[in-house]
Amino acid sequence: MSHEMDGRIVAVVSTDRNLVAGGAPIFFTADEGEKERMALYLSRICRAMAHRLPNGCLILVKH
């Protein structure tokens, strides 16, 4: 259902190595453009939705 609230982070994409660490797979990219493209690929591959956090990190969430 589209209303279920069981979001799970499957991957994180970031340009800044100081911003992220932890459990989910993290992908570092050189610039903004590559970050978007990486998130797009990951979202299609994992069937997850890309969300942008206020610090610029993109997280892929399985809803």
Add this chain to the structure above:
Amino acid sequence: MTMWEDVVVGVIAGFLTRVYLLRLDYRQYPTYPHAYLTHLVLGGVASVLGAVAIPALLQREYVAVTFLVLAAQQFREIRAMERDSLSHLEGQELTERGQAYIETIARTFEARNYLAMLAALTASSITHFTDPRWGAAAGLAWPFLGALLSKGQRLGDIATVRAARPRFEETLLWVEDVQIMEVGLGEARQTMLEYGRAVIIEPKDDNARCTLQALGQRQALAHDATRILGLRKDFDYIEFTPLVRREIHSGRVALFIVASEPDEEALVELVRRAPVLESVRKLPLATRAGRRASD
């Protein structure tokens, strides 16, 4: 001879009622030829049961009447049958119907067989006690009476529906003051602005507000919108899932859809005509506490 007249008039009346009500089903059921056949046959059986009840009683065939009551119980199975078959289809569509919608459809199908039975019962009784012509007249009136009885409320009856413009604030999608979701990808945001359409649904009173807060009612709206306008997505494009979100203070609800046919007027029309699901309909204003809370 007269017994046969009663039964024949009754069966025809009941069957016509069922056929007429089946015709009204287009929103609730796709055109499956086999489903039509199933319901026509069951409607026919219901009509026969209704039509022979009074003649059997008058003949003092109490055993037959007992059997009729037992047979009528079988119609409860129709609800289970519809529920099962629609539940099996969940997950096979891009936007699910939701259990509340399925339950409402299943109940409707069950009730319509009882309507056919009632039509047959009245027509055969009137034929028996008066004249076949009066029986036939009752038989012809029943389909319309049945349609009236089985017609539920539409969303347009309990809420005002109008088109609204979706917009992004940074990466947050809004429809007026209703927050829909966060969208991370720029490309997705662009597609949403281009093809996304939205409506605002404003409840007319507290009853409507409570009905609209039910997730089942909102899921049904998303399903109807998907089925009629189509979706510009495939199963791996999660961000283009149609969403129905609620503004928590006012209870206003917004539907957002990235449709194959991004037609605003059609969207407003279909939401207005969407059924209010009887399985989630709430009537707080019918209670004293609800009325006190509302002022």
